Amino acid sequence: MQEELNIDQNTLVQAWQQQLPQFLEPGDSAQVLADENDPQGIRVSINAAGRQFYSFDFYCTYMDPREVKVELVDLERDGETVNEQNDRLQELTGDYVRHLHECAQSLHRITNPS
Template identity: 50%
Template sequence: MAKSDELRIDPQQLADAWQRTLPETINSSDRCVVQQDEADDKTLRVTIHSAGHQMYEFDFKVTYIGSREVSVELIDVEKDNVAVDERTDMIQQLIHDYKRHLHECAQALLQLTHA
């Protein structure tokens, strides 16, 4: 018997819903790419391309813990395809903001994920 709070949605549908919704929660000038994780149906891979002259690329792993809660993990930060030191204050602030936006996106999709 499946737990009542388990995520029950097609992984591609979930990725598509995130791809539609996330741009509404991040800065309008930033771009994002959301893909399903090939190894885990409950995980999404999210890349956010920050706007501005820095052109940083943030890779996150978003994993559903049940149907209502997500765990957001930073994978890495790159600039021109080279990993950068993510400990600087500016990058830490961006990471903090993007994590908040990712949680906001998960909240916005509750009606879809919490069936």
């Protein structure tokens, strides 16, 4: 049986918005929004530091109070969708996915307060 995440979505979004910058590179910025279709989901947009103007959009949904599933939804460079298949972009995407998982881990105190 899958445990439900027992936390208000707005509280979750605020916690992510406060915590996530600690896991990103200096100069990176992020915006966290509630997913209107999934009360256990959030949308995270990360703007990578540097001159490349890369923007990564992720969908994160809680599988249970301890585990988050992260999916890359869109990757843009200077407002244009790009193919994430090159090695550098796959490496960057992997880094951000890892940072999102680390952020989720750090929020266990509010997502799994037992």
